[in-house]
Amino acid sequence: MKLRRELWFGLIIMAMLVLPTIIFMPWSAMTTGHYGLLMLALVVVAIMLGFPTAFTLMGMGMIFAFVAYYGVKGEFKVAVSHTLDLMVQRTFGVMTNDVLISIPLFVFMGYLVERANLIEKLFKSLHLALARVPGALAVATLITCAVFATATGIVGAVVTLMGLLALPAMLRAGYSMKLAAGAITAGGCLGILIPPSVMLIVYGATAGVSVVKLYAGAFFPGIMLALLYVAYVIIVAKLKPELAPPLSAEDRIVKLTPVAAKVAHATGATNSVSGLMSALKGASNVGVATGDILKALGIALLPLLVGFAFLFGMHRYATAPDEVIDSGGLQEMGAASNVISAPSSTGGLAEPLKELGGLQEPPKELGGLQEPPKELSAPPSASSAEYPSTAAPVEDSAAKTATKTPPAAARLATPSWFWWLAGVVGAGLAVLYRLLSWGRLEIFKMLLGSFFPLAVLIIAVLGTIVFGLATPTEAAAVGSLGGLLLAFAYKQLNMRVVRESVYLTAKTSAMVCWLFVGSSIFSAAFALLGGQDLIEKWVLSLGLTSTQFLILSQFIIFVLGWPLEWTEIIVIFMPIFIPLLAKFNIDPLFFGLLVALNLQTAFLSPPVAMAAFYLKGVAPPHVTLNQIFAGMVPFMIIQIIALILLYIFPAIGLWLPSVLYK
Amino acid sequence: MMQKILLAIDRWSTRIGQWCAWSIVALTALICWEVFSRYAFNNPHPWVMDVSNMLYGFLFMMAGAYTLAKNGHVRGDVLYSFFQPRTQAGFDLALYILFFIPGVVALCYAGWDFFSVSYAQQERSSISADGPPIYPFKLVIPLAGIMLLLQGLVEIVRCIQCLRDGEWPSREEDVEEVDVDKLKEMVSGEAKAGQL
Numbered sequence: 001m002k003l004r005r006e007l008w009f010g011l012i013i014m015a016m017l018v019l020p021t022i023i024f025m026p027w028s029a030m031t032t033g034h035y036g037l038l039m040l041a042l043v044v045v046a047i048m049l050g051f052p053t054a055f056t057l058m059g060m061g062m063i064f065a066f067v068a069y070y071g072v073k074g075e076f077k078v079a080v081s082h083t084l085d086l087m088v089q090r091t092f093g094v095m096t097n098d099v100l101i102s103i104p105l106f107v108f109m110g111y112l113v114e115r116a117n118l119i120e121k122l123f124k125s126l127h128l129a130l131a132r133v134p135g136a137l138a139v140a141t142l143i144t145c146a147v148f149a150t151a152t153g154i155v156g157a158v159v160t161l162m163g164l165l166a167l168p169a170m171l172r173a174g175y176s177m178k179l180a181a182g183a184i185t186a187g188g189c190l191g192i193l194i195p196p197s198v199m200l201i202v203y204g205a206t207a208g209v210s211v212v213k214l215y216a217g218a219f220f221p222g223i224m225l226a227l228l229y230v231a232y233v234i235i236v237a238k239l240k241p242e243l244a245p246p247l248s249a250e251d252r253i254v255k256l257t258p259v260a261a262k263v264a265h266a267t268g269a270t271n272s273v274s275g276l277m278s279a280l281k282g283a284s285n286v287g288v289a290t291g292d293i294l295k296a297l298g299i300a301l302l303p304l305l306v307g308f309a310f311l312f313g314m315h316r317y318a319t320a321p322d323e324v325i326d327s328g329g330l331q332e333m334g335a336a337s338n339v340i341s342a343p344s345s346t347g348g349l350a351e352p353l354k355e356l357g358g359l360q361e362p363p364k365e366l367g368g369l370q371e372p373p374k375e376l377s378a379p380p381s382a383s384s385a386e387y388p389s390t391a392a393p394v395e396d397s398a399a400k401t402a403t404k405t406p407p408a409a410a411r412l413a414t415p416s417w418f419w420w421l422a423g424v425v426g427a428g429l430a431v432l433y434r435l436l437s438w439g440r441l442e443i444f445k446m447l448l449g450s451f452f453p454l455a456v457l458i459i460a461v462l463g464t465i466v467f468g469l470a471t472p473t474e475a476a477a478v479g480s481l482g483g484l485l486l487a488f489a490y491k492q493l494n495m496r497v498v499r500e501s502v503y504l505t506a507k508t509s510a511m512v513c514w515l516f517v518g519s520s521i522f523s524a525a526f527a528l529l530g531g532q533d534l535i536e537k538w539v540l541s542l543g544l545t546s547t548q549f550l551i552l553s554q555f556i557i558f559v560l561g562w563p564l565e566w567t568e569i570i571v572i573f574m575p576i577f578i579p580l581l582a583k584f585n586i587d588p589l590f591f592g593l594l595v596a597l598n599l600q601t602a603f604l605s606p607p608v609a610m611a612a613f614y615l616k617g618v619a620p621p622h623v624t625l626n627q628i629f630a631g632m633v634p635f636m637i638i639q640i641i642a643l644i645l646l647y648i649f650p651a652i653g654l655w656l657p658s659v660l661y662k
Numbered sequence: 663m664m665q666k667i668l669l670a671i672d673r674w675s676t677r678i679g680q681w682c683a684w685s686i687v688a689l690t691a692l693i694c695w696e697v698f699s700r701y702a703f704n705n706p707h708p709w710v711m712d713v714s715n716m717l718y719g720f721l722f723m724m725a726g727a728y729t730l731a732k733n734g735h736v737r738g739d740v741l742y743s744f745f746q747p748r749t750q751a752g753f754d755l756a757l758y759i760l761f762f763i764p765g766v767v768a769l770c771y772a773g774w775d776f777f778s779v780s781y782a783q784q785e786r787s788s789i790s791a792d793g794p795p796i797y798p799f800k801l802v803i804p805l806a807g808i809m810l811l812l813q814g815l816v817e818i819v820r821c822i823q824c825l826r827d828g829e830w831p832s833r834e835e836d837v838e839e840v841d842v843d844k845l846k847e848m849v850s851g852e853a854k855a856g857q858l
Contacts, residue, residue: 006744007741007744007745009740010740010741010744011741013740014741046757046761047738048738048740048741048742049738049741049742049753049757050737050738050739050741050742050743050745050750050753050754051737051738051753051754051757051758051761051762052730052735052736052737053735053736053737053738054735054736055735055757055761055762055765055766056757056761058761058762058765058766058769059757059760059761059762059764059765060761061765062764062765062768063761063764083768084768084771084772084775085772087765087768087769087772088769088772088773088775088776088803091769091773091803092776092800092803094719095715095718095719095722095723095799095802095803096715096719098715100718101714101715101718104686104689104718104721104722105686105689105690105693108686108690117848120849154839154840156839156840157839157840157845160840160842160845161845161848161849164845164846164849165849470697473693473714474693474696474697477689477690477692477693477694477697478693478694478697480690480694481690481694498687500837502680502683502684502686502687503680503683503836503837504837504839505683505686506679506680506682506683506686506721506722506725506728506729507725507728507729507732507734507839508734508839509686509721509722509725510679510721510722510723510725510726510728510729510734510735511729511734511735511736512722513722513723514722514726514729514735515735515736562740563738563740564738564740565736565738565739567736568736568738607740608739608740614840617840617842618842618845618846
């Protein structure tokens with residue numbers, strides 16, 4: 001019975017497409033343009049019949065290109081040779097496309113990062129870290145999904161993994177089935193929106209928009225969508241706690257490592273830093289090896305170091321000589337980010353990995369860290385309350401020394417906002433250290449091992465692209481190397497993992513790029529037949545304002561998202577929409593951001609909601625597909641709200657590109 | 663007998679596709695090396711652009727038949743997944759003959775022409791000055807086309823078998839993007855490690 005209903009749904013959509021075509025087609029006065037429209041209708045029907053889309057497009061494009069050429073000259077041989085030329089030229093065009101080249105690299109990076117197997121650690125540490133937030137598990141799920149899906153870009157794997165990890169955890173904690181399913185599916189799909197995502201590359205290649213600008217533009221809308229999801233979950237958990245009950249006390253307990261437990265017990269200190277410090281002072285080291293204490297202390301003091309480095313970098317940036325600022329936004333921003341994050345993308349990635357190594361063996365950098373804490377603990381009364389208050393002045397004085405010894409090239413006077421910033425950072429660190437109990441130190445350690453490596457990888461890849469330090473291709477290649485290192489650091493790297501990642505990369509790239517081969521032949525035929533002109537004339541004759549056009553086009557894309565997948569929608573329909581944008585004075589970049597946000601819904605809209613099927617595949621048997629669909633509805637509504645927000649406030653997306661690429 | 667030939671061609675496509683897939687590693691290594699060379703030693707190599715492009719084109723073109731052999735090309739699922747296998751096979755068969763075979767034959771033929779012209783001229787890449795020879799790269803089009811064609815014929819036979827038997831003949835297993843068993847193993851393996 002169910003089978004029948006789904007079939008009916010598809011058939012009705014198909015009929016909705018075919019009938020108007022048959023009815024409105026002026027059969028007695030067909031122009032080639034009408035053949036073009038006929039071709040468009042036929043191709044959608046053929047795609048819905050389920051034949052591999054790439055070859056449907058290729059075959060259909062070839063046949064209609066021949067029709068177009070034959071219609072012009074009426075010579076069979078000439079038409080054939082033109083058609084063959086067109087096909088091979090278009091194919092070669094895709095093979096030498098310098099935008100698409102980054103697809104296999106990003107895909108490769110995604111598979112490697114996935115195999116590093118960080119997701120469980122990530123989820124566990126986040127849900128402990130967020131234990132006090134209402135709906136903690138669902139919020140942790142969303143953030144885990146967002147981070148992991150962004151780094152890997154593989155929706156299916158993320159949803160499946162979270163279905164195995166988070167769904168049982170949430171159901172056990174008494175969460176409502178719908179909320180849990182919605183959080184997992186919606187979160188898993190964020191990876192296709194938040195850059196670096198393959199979808200934006202595909203859009204950029206189709207529409208001729210710079211991928212760099214798209215990445216810069218999609219960043220904040222992606223974050224906004226994630227935050228809206230989180231806000232929704234928190235509000236639901238606050239208003240209806242029965243849907244998302246708070247964690248029980250035992251779920252919140254953080255297991256301490258033996259070292260930490262021993263030190264905590266021996267010193268009786270609740271604050272981890274002061275505890276470690278006093279343990280270090282005691283002659284016997286409370287029976288724990290000095291190295292272990294130093295390691296723990298080193299980790300505890302990392303935020304201090306980072307805050308310090310950040311302030312130092314900001315200071316360098318703020319007092320940089322004036323002429324640098326005049327020389328074009330791109331270079332200047334690039335230079336600035338160079339100063340802030342002195343290590344390049346690989347260096348930045350390697351750093352946290354080294355810290356991880358530090359868990360087993362104290363690396364040399366941590367040796368440098370030991371010095372200041374010893375001095376600080378020198379006064380006998382260095383209690384936990386006093387320690388943070390000394391931390392801030394130390395920074396300030398260090399910042400001052402930096403000012404006092406500027407390079408000869410006339411550094412600017414330190415602006416007052418820098419002191420405010422220093423104050424805020426200092427106060428933040430003070431609060432952090434005051435609250436850094438043993439449990440929190442443990443959570444921090446867990447985050448350091450799961451959240452930070454991924455965040456650093458994403459930020460390094462994205463940052464180098466957006467600030468113009470590297471092309472997307474270069475960043476993707478270095479990111480793949482980073483993925484390899486990540487897998488290596490987590491002891492997951494072996495020949496099997498690499499081999500499987502390589503094979504999967506080949507299959508996914510072949511799928512996307514052959515689709516491009518097909519669609520570029522198809523869209524060439526469509527333009528040859530004059531289908532494009534016909535649509536343009538028709539749309540212009542409607543006399544729409546640009547707002548109306550925008551709404552209409554987004555609505556069409558939204559509807560297409562029900563039966564089709566995003567790849568098909570972009571490669572087939574974007575070539576039709578893009579030329580119209582100029583007529584309505586719409587920025588293709590802005591349009592792309594709206595489309596990217598819009599196509600999020602394509603993943604969540606039944607009946608082809610891939611995310612739902614992946615989740616169903618691993619959910620307990622009592623969970624029905626309908627429950628999952630129902631759970632996704634609120635998140636789909638949030639997506640539409642986000643779309644409207646982006647439309648009303650285009651600056652959400654366009655601010656960053658406009659600042660960076662003026 | 664038939665089944666043997668089918669599986670042999672399948673394996674052939676898979677083997678070649680997997681072998682060519684390793685060019686992603688070469689591509690990654692090449693670009694990383696170039697980035698390093700350019701930023702650390704200020705020593706860029708213009709030919710890297712050409713070569714990386716060729717590696718990418720080679721990768722996806724040669725993997726086309728492999729992807730087809732593993733049923734990895736994206737399909738519209740809205741109706742297809744709810745059809746009976748016989749209905750699926752019927753539509754597939756018709757569309758293979760209508761779209762796939764003419765398209766791919768044309769691609770092979772045109773690709774060979776494209777290559778032979780380029781070969782006769784000993785054409786070199788024009789992306790960078792004094793670029794590497796490009797005609798071997800153009801040979802990829804007819805090669806990939808022939809492999810696709812062979813694999814397409816296998817798929818057609820599969821459709822006929824399915825029409826006859828009412829169920830799809832088996833394929834050789836391959837690594838999957840979402841392999842539930844493997845993902846389960848990943849998760850439970852971690853849980854055990856965490857308990858230690």
